[in-house]
Amino acid sequence: MSAAGQHPAVDADELRRRVRDLLDAHPPATTAPLDFLRARFDAGLAWVHYPAGLGGLDAPRSLQAVVDAELAAAGAPDNDPRRIGIGLGMAAPTILGFGTDEQRRRLLRPLWTGEEVWCQLFSEPGAGSDLAALATRAVRDGDDWVVDGQKVWTSSAHIARWAILIARTDPDQPKHRGISYFICDMTDPGVEVRPLRQITGEAEFNEVFLTGVRIPDSRRLGEIGEGWRVAQTTLMNERVAIGGGRVPREGGMIGLVADTWRERPELRTHDLHQRLLRLWMESEAARLAGERLRQQLAVGQPGPEGSAMKLAFARLNQHISALEVELLGEEGLGYDDWTLRRPELVDFTGREAGYRYLRAKGNSIEGGTSEVLLNIIAERVLGLPPEPRTDKDVPWKDLPR
């Protein structure tokens, strides 16, 4: 990473000037969207806090909003953060922090433009919340590592070109110390992606089977055995990824139910009214807390409230979608479609009430279960003592499984 200070300070006016230059050279109306995105990356206006030459200008992160607003106003095409969220939120900061110059130059541009989709090969059937218990093995063979194991809950694996992967390289070490971090080419022999059908009927996630997959040592991120430390960077960035645009009142799931309530007076009951008002109020409180978090980030005071937001939205989505099915009464007994589909995007509010109710069950499990997040808040925010642990210094191979 090129250190801040090597480039002259870039301020908001300078960024606006560069945006104008970009728009002049590549008018959005007559430029193919991908060409525009590539040009934007090369102009350092992709993620302005990244180093020059890698899509950024070493500018303060808070100035990204200036660029985004100017480009949106000009009707410029954007990359699709929802489709490439794992690449943007998890892979990119890790590659930037731990990758070689060659890796950064090869991988970051197509990642940002969306030409190459990323997925993450972290969770396993036996290692979810206790991620460091993972059992996928990587064994050194000359200049390569040979990887065998099974990953699960892998969204986007069926459209991904690349994956970030953690695997065990030394089973004789305690579980956190014997892990290494790799970049896996999803087109390599031995990588098999199978749809994992969920309670909604669709297969938004996948199982990934790795059988004798050969990964060159040049695609390792960080030192051998340091994979857990590298993964912490990835996971921290996953939790920071909340943010983005401001949400209007009734912008989330509550708006769908409120609209149904207004349009269908015949469905109303007093019990549902009490619960709806409470959930409306709690949704507004959560929205304001999210807005307050964004304001803190904007002035450079990131707080631990990000994990609070995830917990709040998981709980609210579940309660609101449950209320919605109930409100619909007889219609709530139906379901739109049980056909197996493999969507490219995660969409919590898409489809109908029954789908939303079932999909919301995942909100308190994916990206860290609510129980684990509560532990993290208790220990890291409130400073409460950790629970006693018995697995910390025992070699992984001797742990009960």
Next chain:
Amino acid sequence: MSTPDLLYSEAEDDLRAAVRSLLTDRCPPATVLLEAESGRAHDIALWGALGAEMGTAGLMVPDKLGGQGATAREAAVVMEELGRAVAPVPYLTSAVLAAGTLLGCDTDQEPVARLLGALAEGRTVGALAVPLSTTAGAPGPPTATVRADGDGTLSGQVSGVAGAAGADVLLVPATGADGYGLYAVETAEASVTVEPLTSLDLTRPLAAVTLTGAPARRLAGPDRAAAAIGRALLTGAGLLASEQLGVAEWCLTETVRHTKERHQFGRPVGSFQALKHRMAALWLELVSARATARYAADALATDSPDTPVAVAVAQAHCAEVAVRAAEECVQLHGGIGMTWEHPAHLYLKRAKSDEIALGTPGRHRQALAGLVDLAAPTG
């Protein structure tokens, strides 16, 4: 609608530091308890230092009327600190409700301006003579239970008035031949009886006010009285959310401190997951409570058209968070939490009283239904 500022400004941080430092010195929990048992309506010396010397009594009163010219945002910060200390001072009743009502009257009138100046100075204590449970944001002003007679006197009774005992002046809504109006009555008059009630909240006691032909001065008539009282009650409810936030913060902080130190079964009890999750859940509620309280304060300060919604959300939310925090505080302190010596009960009593004060959460949610077009079933 402009983007609300949900953070604390540097000036607000400075104000908080000054108020907290004073309260830490002069108002530790043991002192609050002694004061509550003294039978005095409030801590007169503390109010002198905080209201008069520090100037918080006139915080929201414009400079030209003798105040500090600040807004509800700064007042909210004071309320947070007063909640954190369960301080027995008439800030809500005199500086917010009484002064706020006068601000809604015609301040070009000499009696209004003079009384407002006296309250802003902090040497005179006022109280708005309505029951503390009156729902802010309800359509229409509180019904007057006092009669204005043609001879310039008032007669009647108002129950459950916070801050009446200890007040020098009562602002009384009354009806008479001239309609609904707001009147000022001196409590020193023989025809005024202020009878303290045994109250759930020892630190903000209530009183019954009886007027029997009490001499009164009319401050506002039908054209302004109702709106002035309504706005003051809305401001009071919005700022009460910040007090509730302060109460809840103290409860969580003390509970975390206690459970880190208290050992049972060979471990600090705070290391047990069942307890950790309860404290983490409270912290989550505090995060959103702070956001709603800040939004209400900002809406009041900027006179946003969204103020009624902001206050209803903040009051319904923060009231319940404060009660839950206080109840968890008592429970997680175990037997210690049930004792008179430990201050947890002062916070529980304040939190539960605050939940009813200026409208219960249920009443605020009911108000919300009308404000955001979520009508109740018919029939």
